Amino acid sequence: MTTSLDPGSTIFFTLTIDGQDLGLFNGCEGLASEVDVETHEEGGNNGFVWQLPSRVRFSNIRLTRPLTADTAKVAAWISTVATGIQRPTAQIAALRADGSIVARWGLLDVLPVRWQGPTLDPASPAVATEVLEIAHHGFTVAGA
Template structure:
């Protein structure tokens, strides 16, 4: 009898941009979308107000991890924006400690918007971390990213 895996236990997140790995991250925040609603009051119909969908918006995604050699890949991707904007597809995979997949999200038209490197202070030693913030134009089939 196969052992059931805990469906919600994610340990790390793997980020790929156009199929190229940018490494794994410990945290991933901002995987969300919302639909703006337009309220329309129909004349003569006082029983309710129409709730009509108008625009879908997607929040920025923030990924954080301890400093790794993959930082140079992130820096190269950010530097490429200065030579011309290319908005690739991306994929974020939520993985368990054993590397098995929990969930995967494909992202359309990804662009890096913020990167923060480590604070290096010998008076308060801590793990050197980096944070990458990306924006996108929506979700896609995760297998296609």
């Protein structure tokens, strides 16, 4: 009997910016794109309306994790924006619990657009978390 890997066992993600590892994240949302469509009604053709692709839009990606020592790596990357905008490439990899890769997404022209640190309240028993939001100009081919 062959053993198949459970695709639902993805539990964490890695983020690398131009090869620099920014650590592990346990949440990732916004890996999406959308094609804007323009319609064109052709004279004499009443059977359908042409739907033509125009612009591709990519949503921002939000990565979340409990506060770790890797927060300093994220802060260092964000601080580089103040010295001049460089738009590096990035890679997000989805990993199983054993560290094996489920999938990878390459991202073009990445820019940090928001970082939210933890709310430190001694009256709250919640885990201190951080959220990193990044913008990009599209996906690249990234093999697993």
